[in-house]
Amino acid sequence: MILYDAHHLAPCYAVRLLAGCLGATLDLKPLDVYPGHANQTEAFLALNPLGTLPVLVDGPCLITDWLEALAHLALTHDRAWFPAEHAALIGWLGMARDLGASAGAARLIDTFGAPGDAAAARAQANALLDEVERRMWFGERIGQDWLIEGPHPSIADLACFVFIAPCEDGGLSLRDRPALRRWCDRVRFLPGFVSMSGVFPPMANTGR
Amino acid sequence: MNGLQAGVWYAIAAEHDLPKDHVYRTMLGGHELAAWRSTDGGVHVWEDRCPHRGVRFSLGEVVGDELRCQYHAWRFGKTGACTFIPAQPDLKVPRTIHAAVWPVALSAGLVWSGIEPIGAPPALPPGAVLRAIPIARPAASVAHALVKEPLAGLALVLQPLDETATIVRGIALDDDLVRADHALLALRRRLEQAA
Ligand code: FES
Numbered sequence: 001m002i003l004y005d006a007h008h009l010a011p012c013y014a015v016r017l018l019a020g021c022l023g024a025t026l027d028l029k030p031l032d033v034y035p036g037h038a039n040q041t042e043a044f045l046a047l048n049p050l051g052t053l054p055v056l057v058d059g060p061c062l063i064t065d066w067l068e069a070l071a072h073l074a075l076t077h078d079r080a081w082f083p084a085e086h087a088a089l090i091g092w093l094g095m096a097r098d099l100g101a102s103a104g105a106a107r108l109i110d111t112f113g114a115p116g117d118a119a120a121a122r123a124q125a126n127a128l129l130d131e132v133e134r135r136m137w138f139g140e141r142i143g144q145d146w147l148i149e150g151p152h153p154s155i156a157d158l159a160c161f162v163f164i165a166p167c168e169d170g171g172l173s174l175r176d177r178p179a180l181r182r183w184c185d186r187v188r189f190l191p192g193f194v195s196m197s198g199v200f201p202p203m204a205n206t207g208r
Numbered sequence: 209m210n211g212l213q214a215g216v217w218y219a220i221a222a223e224h225d226l227p228k229d230h231v232y233r234t235m236l237g238g239h240e241l242a243a244w245r246s247t248d249g250g251v252h253v254w255e256d257r258c259p260h261r262g263v264r265f266s267l268g269e270v271v272g273d274e275l276r277c278q279y280h281a282w283r284f285g286k287t288g289a290c291t292f293i294p295a296q297p298d299l300k301v302p303r304t305i306h307a308a309v310w311p312v313a314l315s316a317g318l319v320w321s322g323i324e325p326i327g328a329p330p331a332l333p334p335g336a337v338l339r340a341i342p343i344a345r346p347a348a349s350v351a352h353a354l355v356k357e358p359l360a361g362l363a364l365v366l367q368p369l370d371e372t373a374t375i376v377r378g379i380a381l382d383d384d385l386v387r388a389d390h391a392l393l394a395l396r397r398r399l400e401q402a403a
Contacts, residue, residue: 134389137339140224141385175233176342176375178225185230200278203269 001026003069004047004055006033008112010104010162011066012054013196017158018070020194022077034112067093070155080152089156092147096159099128103163106170107198118171125172129180132160136179145186153190161187166198212237212368214322217329219365219377221319222337226251231275233266236321238370241310242266243319246273246286253321254288255308265307275307318365318377332363335379340367341392345399347374353399359391 003019003026005012019026031038031053038044039051048055048064055062056069058076063069074081083089102125108114109121136147146153147160165184167174174181187193188202195201212218218236221243225232232243233256240256242265252275256264263279270276274283274291283292288307293299313320316332343350347368354364364378376395380388 134339138385138389175235176340176369178221178232178234178340181233182225182227182230200267203271203276203278203281 002029002057003027004029004031004044004053004057006031006039006053008197009033009053010100010107010166010196011052013199014066014158014162015054015056015069015073016196017162017194018073018081018155020192021153021158021190022073022081023192024073024077034114067097067155067159070159074155081155083148083150083152083154086148086150088148089154092154092156093159095128095132096156096163099125099132099160099163102128103167103170103172106172107163107166108170110171111169111198122171125167125170129164129167129172129174129177132164133177133180136183140179140182145183153187157183157187162196162199166196169198212239212323214324215326217313217320217322217325218367219318219329220253220321220367222340222377223251223314223317223319224337226319229270231266231268231270233264234367234375235369237323237368240264240266241321242275243312244270244275246270248273250286251312251314251319252286252288253310253312253319254284255310257308258282259290259305259307316379330365332365332379333381335363335381336383336385338362338376338378338380338385338388338392340375340377341389341396342369342373342375343396343399344373345403346371349403350374350376350395350399353395359395362388362391 003015005028033039039053045051054066055064063072102121105116106118106121106125109116109118147156148154220234220236221232226245228245234241241253242256243253245251256266258265258277260282263277267278268276274285276283281294282290284307285291288309290301290305293301310321311325313329315329317337320329347366350366361381362378364376367375376392
């Protein structure tokens with residue numbers, strides 16, 4: 001499997017993170033998006049006319065949507081990550097896309113000088129983070145560790161994590177969102193976890 | 209003043225905020241705090257600042273009965289004393305290297321701290337510990353609103369974050385956490401919209 005990848009972009013990170021958790025090997029093709037605009041070259045646009053990253057190529061399958069790429073990896077490697085019997089999977093993947101358009105956008109504006117309205121992005125992100133915090137807190141009360149009911153994390157956890165964990169780079173805060181900080185720890189301690197700039201990996205030699 | 213009075217216990221966390229192997233982060237009267245639980249169940253509240261280079265302890269990790277700083281992996285024991293410096297493994301760590309330790313008390317399912325707090329934390333009635341709600345208003349304004357319009361069935365205490373924001377914590381006497389959450393979120397909307 002080939003992943004056209006930009007290290008700092010959260011949707012690319014989500015695919016690398018899921019591959020890590022699944023133990024799947026990706027052949028990474030890194031592209032310099034900021035400031036290189038390598039996603040706007042004719043060669044890349046021939047692959048993905050939208051110019052977005054990541055792009056996943058698995059044999060005859062070419063996937064240009066990051067959530068679809070997560071679904072593809074889960075469906076071909078371990079369906080426990082794709083709890084299709086829960087309607088909430090759709091809701092949480094939508095939440096992840098909304099977090100990308102708000103918390104994710106604020107991070108790109110603040111750290112990479114991407115265009116956009118940072119204040120509006122943060123206002124929307126704060127409302128969403130409050131709501132995820134509320135649901136996570138009530139989930140914990142009934143023993144749920146993950147966004148979707150059941151003992152196993154799903155692609156929705158990772159899809160939301162990649163925007164929530166580094167959100168402080170976008171001028172947001174997890175300080176008064178303790179349930180989100182605990183959930184971030186649970187994701188960080190998943191076997192196969194990989195990190196990205198702005199996301200701290202678990203430290204080595206913890207004896208876990 | 210940041211709304212923080214010496215001699216007073218403030219609730220800064222719920223006990224359920226401190227599972228093992230987790231570093232909790234909060235602020236009290238402008239002081240950034242980190243709290244964690246050792247294997248004996250004890251809770252430790254420190255200034256959220258590593259004495260080495262000032263990196264936040266809350267970015268670090270609990271390893272057994274020690275907290276390990278994320279940056280250079282110095283370790284600190286329950287007393288706050290630095291126990292190990294990886295770059296100098298043979299060094300007997302000088303006693304002066306110490307986290308700034310805050311007082312701690314546990315009661316009513318809450319974790320309490322403060323500046324030279326006197327006596328025991330305030331007694332709260334039995335019930336279920338609420339989800340803490342931050343409100344972007346000073347503690348005095350929140351306190352005033354709660355006196356004017358008390359929220360029925362809730363025993364509440366305030367944690368001043370800084371001069372502009374406050375966390376409301378407390379107990380639902382009837383254990384109805386959902387109802388309590390609605391009431392506190394409504395309070396938050398009311399106060400923040402009025403501001
Ligand atoms: S800053 Fe904490 S160990 Fe260096």
